[in-house]
Amino acid sequence: MPERTANIIHSGDIKKLSIIIPVYNEVENIAEVIARVSAVDVGLQKEIIVVDDGSEDGTVQVLKEIKGKSSSSEIVTVHFSMLNSGKGFAIRIGLKYATGEIVIIQDADLEYDPEDFPAIIGPILKGEADVVYGSRFLGKSRPEGMAFANWLANRILTWTAIILYRKRITDEATCYKAFRRDIIENIELTCQRFEFCPEVTSKVLKKGARLVEVPIHYRGRTTREGKKITWWDGFVAIWTLLKYRFRK
Numbered sequence: 001m002p003e004r005t006a007n008i009i010h011s012g013d014i015k016k017l018s019i020i021i022p023v024y025n026e027v028e029n030i031a032e033v034i035a036r037v038s039a040v041d042v043g044l045q046k047e048i049i050v051v052d053d054g055s056e057d058g059t060v061q062v063l064k065e066i067k068g069k070s071s072s073s074e075i076v077t078v079h080f081s082m083l084n085s086g087k088g089f090a091i092r093i094g095l096k097y098a099t100g101e102i103v104i105i106q107d108a109d110l111e112y113d114p115e116d117f118p119a120i121i122g123p124i125l126k127g128e129a130d131v132v133y134g135s136r137f138l139g140k141s142r143p144e145g146m147a148f149a150n151w152l153a154n155r156i157l158t159w160t161a162i163i164l165y166r167k168r169i170t171d172e173a174t175c176y177k178a179f180r181r182d183i184i185e186n187i188e189l190t191c192q193r194f195e196f197c198p199e200v201t202s203k204v205l206k207k208g209a210r211l212v213e214v215p216i217h218y219r220g221r222t223t224r225e226g227k228k229i230t231w232w233d234g235f236v237a238i239w240t241l242l243k244y245r246f247r248k
Contacts, residue, residue, distance in 0.1 A: 014125060016045040017117070018100030018181070022090030023050060023108035027058040030108050034066060037106060038074055040114045042121060044102075049077045049094045054084035088191030088199070095184065104178040111145075112175055116216040120178045123212050130183050130209040133169065134176030134216035145220030153234040157198065160238055164245045165205040169213060173197045173237065176216055183209050194233040195240045202244035 019037055023030055037048055052060055060080060067078050077097045102121050116134055123129035136143040142151050154173050161172040187203045204211060
């Protein structure tokens with residue numbers, strides 16, 4: 001039987017949204033991503049936690065300049081790693097700094113639109129969910145700009161999760177995942193790279209968390225434009241879903 005989650009928090013107890021942005025070699029996009037995240041109104045205080053994962057293309061300098069010029073208290077943390085350890089590792093670092101009652105993951109590219117934040121955190125604010133996934137597939141069969149190989153990998157991963165965990169979802173691998181912090185901070189994560197998604201999906205479902213999905217906007221980019229996930233990450237994701245179905 002799934003574990004029971006912690007007591008439901010009331011919307012009046014939610015004061016802050018923590019946005020974790022793992023970034024690696026996104027010199028052309030990171031400033032705009034931060035600007036968009038800063039601009040969106042979510043009706044809560046925001047803290048933006050940027051974790052640079054060993055960038056070598058000038059991203060670090062851009063982040064230092066943004067931090068130096070910003071008078072906003074929203075950008076509370078810019079953590080720099082010397083080595084490129086992976087997206088999952090960067091998210092785990094970001095979670096250590098998060099103080100908001102809700103935590104959301106934001107990629108450092110322009111595939112996802114922060115204007116979707118209010119819709120994503122809405123079910124948590126209403127007490128209807130513990131975890132919310134922003135689905136690229138609700139209301140559409142194939143998201144804009146998504147290559148066929150990526151579409152197929154996403155379909156395989158999602159159906160693997162449905163079969164193993166008996167939870168009807170449409171987008172297991174979406175970047176936009178929002179959590180009540182008391183849920184995510186009580187899950188032990190070991191991920192290094194893109195296996196963050198299947199690991200956290202496995203563990204929140206086994207924990208009995210209430211997971212719902214909402215539709216989001218999405219525009220995929222190509223490898224030439226900087227997309228970093230590979231076919232090997234798809235195999236690792238399937239293995240991760242299988243592994244955590246049968247162990248903690």
